Amino acid sequence: MNQISLFDNANFHDTNSENGIFGQSESRRATGADLTMPLAGRLRPGSLEDYVGQKHLLGEGKMLRQLIERDQISSMIFWGPPGVGKTTLASIIAGHTRSAFINFSAVTSGIKEIKEVMKTAEESRRLGRRTVLFVDEIHRFNKAQQDAFLPFVEKGSIVLIGATTENPSFEINSALLSRCRVFVLKELQEAELVQLLTRALQVKEGFGNQEVHMSARQLHAIAVFASGDARMALNVLEMAVLNGEIGSDGSITVTDEELEQCTNQKSLLYDKTGEEHYNIISALHKSMRNSDPDAAIYWMLRMLEGGENPLYIARRLVRFASEDVGMADSNALQVAVAAYQACHFLGVPECDVHLTHAVTYLAMAPKSNALYVACEDCKREIREKAAEPVPLQIRNAPTRLMAELHYGEGYQYAHDTEEKLTRMECLPESMRGREFYHPTEEGQEAKVKERLEKIKQWKRAERD
Numbered sequence: 001m002n003q004i005s006l007f008d009n010a011n012f013h014d015t016n017s018e019n020g021i022f023g024q025s026e027s028r029r030a031t032g033a034d035l036t037m038p039l040a041g042r043l044r045p046g047s048l049e050d051y052v053g054q055k056h057l058l059g060e061g062k063m064l065r066q067l068i069e070r071d072q073i074s075s076m077i078f079w080g081p082p083g084v085g086k087t088t089l090a091s092i093i094a095g096h097t098r099s100a101f102i103n104f105s106a107v108t109s110g111i112k113e114i115k116e117v118m119k120t121a122e123e124s125r126r127l128g129r130r131t132v133l134f135v136d137e138i139h140r141f142n143k144a145q146q147d148a149f150l151p152f153v154e155k156g157s158i159v160l161i162g163a164t165t166e167n168p169s170f171e172i173n174s175a176l177l178s179r180c181r182v183f184v185l186k187e188l189q190e191a192e193l194v195q196l197l198t199r200a201l202q203v204k205e206g207f208g209n210q211e212v213h214m215s216a217r218q219l220h221a222i223a224v225f226a227s228g229d230a231r232m233a234l235n236v237l238e239m240a241v242l243n244g245e246i247g248s249d250g251s252i253t254v255t256d257e258e259l260e261q262c263t264n265q266k267s268l269l270y271d272k273t274g275e276e277h278y279n280i281i282s283a284l285h286k287s288m289r290n291s292d293p294d295a296a297i298y299w300m301l302r303m304l305e306g307g308e309n310p311l312y313i314a315r316r317l318v319r320f321a322s323e324d325v326g327m328a329d330s331n332a333l334q335v336a337v338a339a340y341q342a343c344h345f346l347g348v349p350e351c352d353v354h355l356t357h358a359v360t361y362l363a364m365a366p367k368s369n370a371l372y373v374a375c376e377d378c379k380r381e382i383r384e385k386a387a388e389p390v391p392l393q394i395r396n397a398p399t400r401l402m403a404e405l406h407y408g409e410g411y412q413y414a415h416d417t418e419e420k421l422t423r424m425e426c427l428p429e430s431m432r433g434r435e436f437y438h439p440t441e442e443g444q445e446a447k448v449k450e451r452l453e454k455i456k457q458w459k460r461a462e463r464d
Helices: 021-031 063-069 086-096 111-126 143-155 190-202 216-226 230-242 256-262 275-289 293-305 310-328 331-346 352-364 370-384 400-404 445-463
Strands: 010-014 076-079 100-105 131-136 158-164 181-184
Touching: 063 086, 076 086, 086 100, 086 131, 086 158, 100 111, 111 131, 111 143, 143 158, 190 216, 190 230, 216 230, 216 256, 230 256, 275 293, 275 310, 275 352, 293 310, 293 352, 310 331, 310 352, 310 370, 310 445, 331 352
Parallel strands: 076 158, 076 181, 100 131, 131 158
Antiparallel strands: 010 100
């Protein structure tokens, strides 16, 4: 079986050739020279049998497994977080397919390289040969670069396999996306990561030729730390073994203290401009809206620990205070604004407790979206209807001309009445009686509702 190097700029490879990169890798393993490679690279599986995870796609009888085994693959997108096997799966397909295989990196390639590769693929098509083009990090290509693939996918010159950590709905052109199947790769389960780590200690490509002492509990700790990322798990294992205590017999023992040093800083999956950013801020909003302070604190700190600007989080809390709490507890807005100011004064890491304070207050506050509904309803009215003139009675008349045009005529000053109310209409004539704000009975808004109903009753009685 032959395999292409997965990180070259644009590598062309005939998968039926005897001199493929994978064959060279096997040779290097035999001589031990490839042990200088990172552990994750040495253990990259070359078959579906060795592949760990993604049983929902690659289990017996599953569609993607059948497509690979029958060599009936079509253009597809692998979407999933880092370290779940997107590139590895593409390399396995390269080993199974009876096609020319080209590896392409979106990081280092542009339109020129795309055209060169497409020219080669088109020549192969004319000779009756199919080309599989793997594009790593395809979301990094701009629209023009993605469009360059489109005619060749349509003609069948290439079978495109793209790998991305970003939501294809947002990052892949709709025309190209409509011609590809999207397969979602999931984070590996802890048991799957433990299986992978155990194998790394047993096989010769890993540490099988060395006597390494690690407990099942330590392997489980690495799996938990890796959060579904196989590459991270193997990197931590390699670091722990290389820094382990060497005994007189040459064996290596990994202590808890050494393992703790390897896992004291965790790189959380959190892209401040990508989909995960929006997923987590959505989780924070919905947790507070559902009055779940524990979940709200968790998601807020996930953002903060992932490197998010605390002022961004604080701004979202200010928005939430009016959108989801509103008049049910107007103090919520004051708490949110105070948290923003605290974040501005202190910065990280000190402001974490202030954000926790605000998030907890907002989660536990009574909820009302009446202000948000009123705001959206009124905006829709303004956009869909003609702009109505301000009624004359509530216009100011600072000049004689304006007074002669009846500006301010009929104005009633509420403070001059005992009730501090008048029956003067303030909306345009065509909108008389239109209501936007409908208070709820949550928290303090119940009192607002009661007062508003009394005001409306008084005005109706006065008009009658």
